[in-house]
Amino acid sequence: MSTAYDAERQVAVAAVRRACVLTSSVFNKLVRNETLTKDDKSPVTVGDFSAQALVNTMLGRAFPDDPIVGEEDSADLRDPSGAALRDRVVALANEALTAPLEAHEKAEWGIGGRALTADELLAAIDRGNHAGGRTGRMWTLDPIDGTKGFLRGEQYAVCLALVVDARVELGVIGCPNLPADPAQPGGARGCIFVAVRGQGAHQLPLADPLGAAPPRRLAIPAFGADPLNLLESVEKAHAKLSFNERVAQILGVTRAPTRMDSQAKYCALARGDGGVYLRMPTGTGYREKIWDHAPGSVLVEEAGGVITDSRGEPLDFGLGRTLGENFGVVAAGKEVHSRVLGAIKRAKEEEAQGQ
Ligand SMILES: Nc1ncnc2c1ncn2[C@@H]1O[C@H](COP(=O)(O)OS(=O)(=O)O)[C@@H](OP(=O)(O)O)[C@H]1O
Ligand SMILES: [Mg+2]
Ligand SMILES: [Mg+2]
Ligand SMILES: [Mg+2]
Numbered sequence: 001m002s003t004a005y006d007a008e009r010q011v012a013v014a015a016v017r018r019a020c021v022l023t024s025s026v027f028n029k030l031v032r033n034e035t036l037t038k039d040d041k042s043p044v045t046v047g048d049f050s051a052q053a054l055v056n057t058m059l060g061r062a063f064p065d066d067p068i069v070g071e072e073d074s075a076d077l078r079d080p081s082g083a084a085l086r087d088r089v090v091a092l093a094n095e096a097l098t099a100p101l102e103a104h105e106k107a108e109w110g111i112g113g114r115a116l117t118a119d120e121l122l123a124a125i126d127r128g129n130h131a132g133g134r135t136g137r138m139w140t141l142d143p144i145d146g147t148k149g150f151l152r153g154e155q156y157a158v159c160l161a162l163v164v165d166a167r168v169e170l171g172v173i174g175c176p177n178l179p180a181d182p183a184q185p186g187g188a189r190g191c192i193f194v195a196v197r198g199q200g201a202h203q204l205p206l207a208d209p210l211g212a213a214p215p216r217r218l219a220i221p222a223f224g225a226d227p228l229n230l231l232e233s234v235e236k237a238h239a240k241l242s243f244n245e246r247v248a249q250i251l252g253v254t255r256a257p258t259r260m261d262s263q264a265k266y267c268a269l270a271r272g273d274g275g276v277y278l279r280m281p282t283g284t285g286y287r288e289k290i291w292d293h294a295p296g297s298v299l300v301e302e303a304g305g306v307i308t309d310s311r312g313e314p315l316d317f318g319l320g321r322t323l324g325e326n327f328g329v330v331a332a333g334k335e336v337h338s339r340v341l342g343a344i345k346r347a348k349e350e351e352a353q354g355q
Helices: 007-033 046-062 079-097 116-126 147-152 243-252 263-269 294-302 333-351
Strands: 066-070 137-145 158-163 167-179 191-195 201-205 230-233 278-279 305-308 329-333
Touching: 007 046, 007 079, 007 137, 007 158, 007 167, 007 191, 046 066, 046 079, 046 137, 079 116, 116 329, 137 147, 137 278, 158 294, 158 305, 167 294, 191 294, 201 294, 201 329, 230 243, 230 263, 243 333, 263 278, 263 294, 263 329, 278 333, 294 305, 294 329, 305 333, 329 333
Parallel strands: 066 137, 230 278
Antiparallel strands: 137 158, 158 167, 167 191, 191 201, 278 329, 305 329
């Protein structure tokens, strides 16, 4: 029996798995030598571009009518000064696209066959230029989320979501460096997290996601991890960590926060490894991007949790490429979530009174 979004799930898992193989090999071969700085000062590597070319090529072949909201664009690669970078991206994307088919993959997704030209790959990257919006289908793609974690050899994630009429229906997150079992941090690494709305949240092994091993169904305890702790950003520029500290105090949290780059935070939360993902704006006017939260949000909801902004309002994926004015993100088990909203309210009142 086929279930809703079966085809989309299969293509998305295959695309994310291939992208994870690509980014892992980029890290091993290239990261230490070479990075490029984008205007927003975030380091962009050949990994981001080639992974976006790969995933967009597969989506474009499998679902030619679907627009994509992707983080990267090809401008730096089209610039004459970017010729060496472009050649490297073309080689890496083609290596990933032409790798032999796995049992769960199909040639009609544009893989396992001929290499593409530079023009075809740059056009694939730019399929990600969609402006977003409230109606119809669209994919969101963050080819490497947590670029800074990636460059440090720590957590990062390949993040893909299908949004239909502004509601996230499918989320797939690949975490090459995340331990399969949080109780064994030194054990095997590499997981894919998959959530389809109405069908639950699951963890699969990255090495063989659709193989014999049954997917592990994930559930967030309503009362959170025991003892409770916070999941938060590593980069101080990305979230107001001093505010988190005060919220933790008000909640009576005694355990140290877990700092982790990327949407791996949502994955940790979904499997009960950490109690609250709290991301408060730093006050710079930065707008959160939909690709940084779309797959994580459906993963959390399908694991039984709740995700809102810091006022308790739902995240709105229909506003364009961003979530609009930044009121932060709060994700947790149901009971914990309402306690966190209360603690945020109190911490904000204290701030307003200048305490
Ligand atoms: N100022 C500011 N405020 C909030 N968020 C920002 C900001 N600047 C960047 N970004 C986005 O943060 C994404 C990485 O988020 P993380 O949760 O991995 O942050 S952290 O690295 O753990 O601090 C990161 O995603 P990637 O670029 O894919 O790494 C950015 O989209
Ligand atoms: Mg970035
Ligand atoms: Mg990101
Ligand atoms: Mg990114």
